[in-house]
Amino acid sequence: MKIWTAAVGVSVVLACCGCAAHAVQPWDRDLLAKQQMRFVPLRMEYAVDQHIYFSKEGSIGGHDVAGGGCGCN
Amino acid sequence: MQLDPAPRPPSVLSRLRTAACVLLAVGVPAIAGADETSPRYQLDASTLLYREAGRVTVVEPVARITRLFDGGGSLGAEFTLDVMTGASPTGGRPAGGIQTITTPSGNTQTVSAGDVPMNPFRDERGAVDVDWVQPIGARAGAATGAHFSLETDYQSIGVSEKLSLETMQRLLTLTVGGAYNRDDVFPVGGTPVGLTSNGERTGVDRNAKEVTSLMAGVSRVLSRRWLVGINASRSNERGYLTEPYKVVSVVDPATQEPLIHLTELRPSTRQRTDLLASSVYHLSRDILYLSYRYYWDDWGLRSHTVDLKYRFELGTTFLQPHVRAYSQTAADFYTLSLVNGAPLPAYASSDQRLAHFNSLTGGLTYGFRLPGHAGEFTMRAEYIGQFDHLNVNPEVGDGEEEEEGGTPVTHAFSPLSIGTLTISYSRSF
Numbered sequence: 467m468k469i470w471t472a473a474v475g476v477s478v479v480l481a482c483c484g485c486a487a488h489a490v491q492p493w494d495r496d497l498l499a500k501q502q503m504r505f506v507p508l509r510m511e512y513a514v515d516q517h518i519y520f521s522k523e524g525s526i527g528g529h530d531v532a533g534g535g536c537g538c539n
Numbered sequence: 540m541q542l543d544p545a546p547r548p549p550s551v552l553s554r555l556r557t558a559a560c561v562l563l564a565v566g567v568p569a570i571a572g573a574d575e576t577s578p579r580y581q582l583d584a585s586t587l588l589y590r591e592a593g594r595v596t597v598v599e600p601v602a603r604i605t606r607l608f609d610g611g612g613s614l615g616a617e618f619t620l621d622v623m624t625g626a627s628p629t630g631g632r633p634a635g636g637i638q639t640i641t642t643p644s645g646n647t648q649t650v651s652a653g654d655v656p657m658n659p660f661r662d663e664r665g666a667v668d669v670d671w672v673q674p675i676g677a678r679a680g681a682a683t684g685a686h687f688s689l690e691t692d693y694q695s696i697g698v699s700e701k702l703s704l705e706t707m708q709r710l711l712t713l714t715v716g717g718a719y720n721r722d723d724v725f726p727v728g729g730t731p732v733g734l735t736s737n738g739e740r741t742g743v744d745r746n747a748k749e750v751t752s753l754m755a756g757v758s759r760v761l762s763r764r765w766l767v768g769i770n771a772s773r774s775n776e777r778g779y780l781t782e783p784y785k786v787v788s789v790v791d792p793a794t795q796e797p798l799i800h801l802t803e804l805r806p807s808t809r810q811r812t813d814l815l816a817s818s819v820y821h822l823s824r825d826i827l828y829l830s831y832r833y834y835w836d837d838w839g840l841r842s843h844t845v846d847l848k849y850r851f852e853l854g855t856t857f858l859q860p861h862v863r864a865y866s867q868t869a870a871d872f873y874t875l876s877l878v879n880g881a882p883l884p885a886y887a888s889s890d891q892r893l894a895h896f897n898s899l900t901g902g903l904t905y906g907f908r909l910p911g912h913a914g915e916f917t918m919r920a921e922y923i924g925q926f927d928h929l930n931v932n933p934e935v936g937d938g939e940e941e942e943e944g945g946t947p948v949t950h951a952f953s954p955l956s957i958g959t960l961t962i963s964y965s966r967s968f
Contacts, residue, residue: 527813
């Protein structure tokens with residue numbers, strides 16, 4: 467529960483930090499608009515990684531909601 | 540998973556073709572409503588070559604076609620084929636002498652003294668994924684997905700939905716999503732009764748497994764160069780969560796020699812939660828990606844994952860080193876073995892994936908374009924190594940123990956050593 471509280475707290479901080487700062491204007495979004503500025507810039511490699519780690523580790527979770535399962539042994 | 544030399548199943552590919560047609564039909568209305576004057580597509584293809592020392596070899600080609608619509612919508616379909624051969628540890632312990640074990644398909648197998656019992660297998664897995672992204676007004680969007688995959692003894696059907704909303708002059712993006720998966724496990728040779736050794740079967744051929752997932756995330760533009768985000772997700776699994784081919788050795792308390800191997804048994808529910816914090820920072824030319832994930836579940840497994848990538852922009856090419864560190868604790872019911880004569884626990888598994896372990900990934904991606912060609916190629920080589928197999932943590936349940944006199948006994952399995960090569964191609968037209 468403490469972790470959830472911390473997560474909500476960090477989210478609120480994220481939402482508020484820089485509130486007083488100037489917004490990033492449309493003409494300043496040249497860098498942010500690049501495909502490589504996404505959290506997952508190489509989608510195919512990301513999917514491969516998720517599958518490999520799912521089949522070898524006890525954990526799941528990432529940038530997407532859980533996808534399809536497999537009987538990976 | 541197919542266990543040699545069981546007979547080949549009916550064609551997986553033909554069933555996948557049918558599933559692909561059904562899933563693609565979902566997107567027909569979207570295509571019909573598109574602006575036909577500006578057709579635009581994106582093609583992505585990749586092939587994974589995976590080699591795990593002494594165990595499994597996988598070849599996985601993936602092809603994806605995406606129809607891009609005016610206004611930001613898209614409809615994509617992805618087709619995956621896995622071809623897997625090799626062997627997987629059964630979970631049983633090595634013995635001082637020759638062991639004769641019975642594989643799940645009913646065949647006997649001889650295991651040499653000191654060798655880890657392995658299940659040889661050969662299998663193919665096909666998967667079809669369809670996703671539809673639809674903007675809602677200027678600041679919101681929805682992503683709808685459907686999934687179907689099939690292998691010899693496992694089928695997965697799922698749907699997912701994700702909604703996002705940009706606020707604060709597009710500085711803040713809120714995302715919520717959910718997914719539902721209905722899987723079926725139909726083990727070769729029938730479903731074994733847990734914690735038995737006499738080949739007893741439950742009589743149920745298809746075992747259901749349901750997974751319901753929810754996620755929420757927030758991402759924030761901190762500056763012209765910096766994007767950060769936090770995602771939280773929780774999934775509830777219910778149904779048949781046991782690995783039907785894994786076993787747990789029962790050992791002699793005096794000699795530690797395995798006497799028999801029991802089929803493993805896991806709880807029928809699992810609640811999994813993870814928090815992921817991510818950052819993407821654009822330096823003057825290069826880009827730094829950093830993320831940290833904390834995961835925990837009600838099986839007692841916890842993990843930490845740190846992932847770091849640095850993209851060197853080199854004009855029309857790029858070079859991207861990758862380092863990932865992963866550490867997990869063991870599940871509560873993980874054990875190297877059970878002791879003969881002691882009462883059986885409610886659940887027990889010796890599956891290495893539920894053991895305590897640490898691993899490191901190192902890799903390098905090279906992206907380039909060919910002169911006069913619009914598409915982009917990427918080639919990536921990675922190595923995943925388990926680096927804690929010589930450490931000893933004598934805590935009960937960590938899958939490690941200490942011999943009399945303090946001499947450590949480490950994991951019963953050889954450490955993970957995995958090499959992968961991924962070649963990808965992407966092109967819009």
